Amino acid sequence: MSLRGIRLVTFDATNTLLKFRIPPWSYYTLIAKDYGFTGTEKDVKEKFIDSYNFMWKKFPNFGKRIIPWNKWWQKVIEKTFEGQVPKDKDLAISEILIEEYKSPKLWCVAEGGRYLLNALEKKRIMLGVVSNFDPRLHDILRNVGILKQFKFIITSYEVGCSKPDKQIFIHAMKKFGLSNPKECLHIGNDMRKDYEAAISAEWHALIVPSPENLLTNQSEKSTPAPEHVFPSLQILAKAIERNELKL
Template identity: 70%
Template sequence: MNIISGIKLVTFDATNTLIKFRMPPWHYYALVAKDYGFTGTEREVKEKFIDSYRCMWEKYPNFGKSSIPWDQWWRKVVERTFEGQIPQGKETVISKILIEEYKTSKLWCVAQGGRQLLNILEKKGINTGVVSNFDPRLHDILRSVGIIKQFKFIITSYEVGCSKPDKEIFSLAMKKCGLSEPSECLHIGDDVKKDYEAAISAGWRALVVPSGDAPLAMTEDSPAPEHVYPDLLTLANCIEKL
């Protein structure tokens, strides 16, 4: 099967697909907080961080797009994560450090095979873009890891005001390339619902590259096996042979 036959645009999800954390966020959160009086454990930070992120997304969807600035949204996540566990006032300093450092290659790297895949698609004359549920720092991150120039466009949910799995975000990506046929577009991501099913629902083709932290659970409703790749390197090698 030629997975890129007729394809004019390939878009990527960002977190856990195109780019990866160099270390789990809760590990670095705990590391930074220890310099400001935190004495708890990484496990405690993980539990509180995951809960804080979930609560904030439910209360202020899409990083607070319609209600609060994205950086204030993240400050609230940090505050909730360390609530009652650090001296009063220190959460402001900690959140400022974390917000700034999570813009850089100190904490992010390109996923294995990512650079190879981008280079192969470029050689084949296929446009590439990023479609991600992310705040505006994604531009800084992709610049820091050295791949921003390879994309025709970068769409973050915060900047456009809609997030995956909304079909509208895929329509916006097509407009960026002047395309009108969804079947000429391919999206690659790690989330079955937000990436694979959402793209298919928008009329696109789609592939899944499961996150190592959350292996794909195969069910009757799972993507077809030929639409699932273990990593971007395997996918790059397959496409290079076509």
């Protein structure tokens, strides 16, 4: 089938709809060098991924109900540079990074993203974002120029549950006033958090795999149908325009 019957399409944010202009560890390294850091980008990458995963396990969902989200990120950054910069410089580095990661200097819309959003709008399909993210996502989408195309933005931090919990998809349906999950489609890059999670909520799902998705394990319980996998948003948009999509 095509998109007939679909009333709502939601997107994951990081590495699906949005891409980093440069890898986070590259920019972290650049900023930290102004504060005495002498290590390598490889060191920062390894420490950043470990720190992120440690904090997510100890304080899930950016510390929701435990610590403020910005304090959560301060701790990630502090652990990333632990023993590598003077102790009193951690806060200065984290304040810069937390603020600048709202900026279009560091984020851009993924290739074909604007094209796909416009193609869906032409079909009068309502659009939303369902993402494991902190509240800065609203600012980021505004700063890259696509916020107004969405009916709603749902971040895991703001609603208190994160993918792969299917409750975040149920929340999205309620937000839009829908009761039939078969009228909903989610597009993401992560097998477990996007594809499998949406399917578990009885939604339709498509996946645009991303090699950059390094922060969490892709615990794949199943393989998606080949017709549900697209190498880019651009190619997905073309398939929609030609009514070649199979859900």
